[in-house]
Amino acid sequence: LTITNDESWIGSECPFLCQYIRNLNPETELKRYFGARAVQGDQRPRQRNRQYHRSTWMTSPKDSWPRFSRPGISMTLLQSKDGIQFFTFEHGRDYQQVQFKFLDAVESMDPNNIVALLQLNPYHIDSLLQLSDVCRIQEDQEMARDLIERAMYSFECAFHPLFSLTSGTSRLDYLRPENRAFYLALYKHMMFLEKRGCPRTALEYCKLILSLDPDSDPLCMLLLIDFLTLRSREYQSLLQLHQDWEEHRNLSQLPNFAFSTALCHFHLSQQEDVDPEESDKERHKADQLLQNALIMFPGVLIPLLDLCTVQPDPTVTSHAFFGPKSQIGQPPALAELTALYVGRTHTLWREAAVMLWLEESVKEVLRRVDAKDPLVEDCQNKRKQRYQSAPRNIHRHVLLSEIKEATSSLPLEVTSQPVMGFDPLPPLDSVMSYTRPERQHVGATNESTLSLFFRSLLPNFNFQVSCTDQAK
Template identity: 80%
Template sequence: MSSRALRRLRGKQRGQEAIDIGGLLADPNEEVADLEEEAQDGVLQPVAKNSRKSSKKNKTQKNVNNIYELICDADNETERCPTDEEAGVRLGEPEDQENKEKSDIGQTEKAPRLVESSIDKVNSGDKTSKRKKKKKKKKATAEDPQQEEGVGDDLDALLETIEKTNGLSHQSGPCGTSDNRPVLYVEHRNLNPETELKRYFGARAVLGDQRARTRQRQFHRSTWMTAPKDTWPRFSRPGISMSLQESREGLQYFTFVHNRDYQQVQFKFLDAVESMDPNNIVALLQLNPYHVDSLLQLSDVCRIQEDQEMARDLVERALYSFECAFHPVFSLTSGTSRLDYLRPENRAFYLALYKHMMFLEKRGCPRTALEYCKLILSLDPENDPLCMLLMVDFLSLRSREYTFLIRLYEEWEGHRNLSQLPNFALSVALSYYHQSLQDELTPEECARLKQKADDLLQDALIMFPGVLMPLLDLCAVQPDSAVSSHSFFGPKSQIWQPPALNELLSLYVGRCHILWKEGRVLLWLEGNVREVLRRVDSKDPLVEDYENKRKIRYQSAPRNIHRHVILSEIKGATAALPLEVTTQPVMGFDPLPPLDSVISYTRPNRSNAGASNESSFSLFFRSLLPNFNLQGGARPNDDQEVARAGRELNQEVNRLMAAMRDMLANIQVLEAPREDEPERDEEEWD
């Protein structure tokens, strides 16, 4: 073998490429040059006229399985002793120069023929091997036709099919099963709404326009929750970072940190909110395009103005700003990362996740919204600051994740008493009912699940009888007279229920009534309502027991439930809020902050501005009440202004009384028409 072939062989080994034997004999002209080079070195053997030797060489080259055998063969050729003919040629070189030239010419003429014959045989061998491979593939597909059917868009099914074709049995270990994962385990691929949209409409419909623009897009940091858009401003760190506070019992506690520049922007944002002018927030975002609170506040303004696309885009930009500030150890999926809601810096992240979840649910991606709901709940499952337990059942039923909802109920019922929440008591029963309708179950299993659903629904109706009539009202169903006139489900059940329970029931009915509009679900509900009435009439002791529990347990709702009701914006639920919540101001960027907040930095005291620098809202109240001050604090000469305001008020009242007397004195009573007067002709005015 020539030195050039050896160099080519070694180069392919370094690049880890597939070695092609035909590639070593690529060009006849190159082979001629190699033969001439070997002839000068004294390595070339005289080419025999018989073609059997060349065919044997080609067969040996074709049947080589180990690439290192070629190197060994080349070494053996260079080290072996020359034959008598070669010795004669070499010895005769100095004596006869003409014989040397003739032999060189003859060898160069025969070399291309040798190369051509070897290439033809290699190509013919490749064709036969390809035919054999095709036959083997046909046999394999005929033996196992189900393997190709399992290959689809699902990655797990694809991996399983590949392992089967390789002869490996797919055995899922204990770590790979979904049952051994935490109940709040979050999958990265489910955080992307495109994954769910591909399942509904196909990848071609979802990514059709994006594939053509992949080469032209700019480089952005890889993120899980949101994908940066080309229309966004250029990202520069706004001044948010995340720090690890402590690690205990396998949990990591993180917090967001604002640097000094971001704190100054935050103070300007609070001034813009107090001005009650959205244009001030827009001006602030032009200078700081990734300020989180400004993005969330302006998103609410756009949503009120029915600009849903812009509102969703602003929330996604806020999430991107947060994700770029994540700590390297912070994990979205493990369920071991915690964020304390008592710190104001962390609350914006909770609110951004919640608003993004609501946009996804309205967009028609309930499975992705459920994943974000699990993420919010995993950040602080003990305190649950946004009370996501009131939302997770609705998203589970919308996305048909019945197994997850039942598992969450069974694992958390012991220490969280989820059955005391009306949404879990009713939704878990509905999950069992939907599971009993699955076709792949046996009749015995379906009957068992159906009986379980009936028992849970009857217990829920006995515990919360005030939910039935509002639910049927929103479902546009006219109840039977035996049900509406009964004292257990009648208006009395709604009047005498505690205010906290009324708030929870109004929230559930306003949000989940759409899940009960299906025809077979209403028939199932009707049958269980009649059974409950039979148990009530028969003096079932469970009815009295649940009534006593209902009077004791639902006296007042915690603050996180009020916060969830405010964020949900369901009219029936917000109307049921207590007065201590509705009378205090509620800010969209921080609704109902905790009473024991952990403040890391405070807003500096500002000097009171004059009346000319105040907003129109403040000036309006000052025109009515001269001692009104929006910023609080004592104004100069307050006593004199109060006295002057009192005198002006008395004068205005006196003027008003005088005007009323004049008006009453000038009133004239019109006499009624007499009955004896003849009726006027209808055509008198024509």
């Protein structure tokens, strides 16, 4: 299974990856929903110490933040080629020493050590990311979000003058560890925006992350972008993306695109300002695409209905095509993708009109299966040939998603190794610009409840073993 290909087709002209800078500010979206007066009225008066903060696009510096001094991160332009600029973040010598102390703090398994490090280095990126995860686990969402915004502010203050957030032509290599934290900060910020009810702004950040390395797509934004586009009701945008990228990226091989493009056409057919002829055309296309998606990915249906708390018709559950075998017989990578799609997007299918459309399509699919439609056997062969193993970036995306239906489908080689929030599943061919000095291992002692929370981020965490170790 692959969803990546040659980048030569992604030149400087790639409209989908371009955006307006104002759309990266959630206030733009909130003003559309609630009006400018309501949004501005919620903002506190500026304090005097605000003058110490530099104006930035991605986040608004807060008066409660520590005074900013450059932490030792810079950005360098590596090369320009065919209208594309390749950049990288670099760590100064002092920052490298702080990074080594951070790794020591992580190995201590005590978040208090990271807190102490941040008190001395309030804009150290990885410490901000890791402590944000701890706050989120403790359900302190406001602090978790604030720490991510502080990390993004630190990054933006280090941008190269030619680095562009909106052109879609600035690249950052994920193989370099210094660049990964920027990807992760953007991802976490994007998810906070989506949960705050700003799906359009979250979509812009999703496009930004994808634009940083559209060839490798290290965080697999193509597995998420359809959901955010549907939530933003940008139906034509998703269909245009599918049309432009299908030839080079095989998007139709992904369950999320197979079902989401069908949903787009269905919603377009339901719009009030569409003339009847155009509506019928969109509905016919939606029916065709949904039936094809169900034939290609039959394992989606029953888990989707379960999460929508809908009891399927007995004729569906008793039929071999949609029965238990459709889930059990899925290749490993397909089971992972299916679980991810269902866990993330089931809320989009709960609408009564959508569910009725799904029901009608399922009946038509069963009719086609019983009639020995050649597409059924063709899709069965494709499922056997593809999806045997997922690439590392898909596993990384599933871990970051924290969707339990998907994380439970991860293979043993992923769940049996420690996964740290500041660098989940690092690439096996990382490009290291500096290395950590040898250090004698010091075991963690007197582990606190907070430390157990911290360790529980790891997929292979065993609470009973941890408690036994402490008792020794």
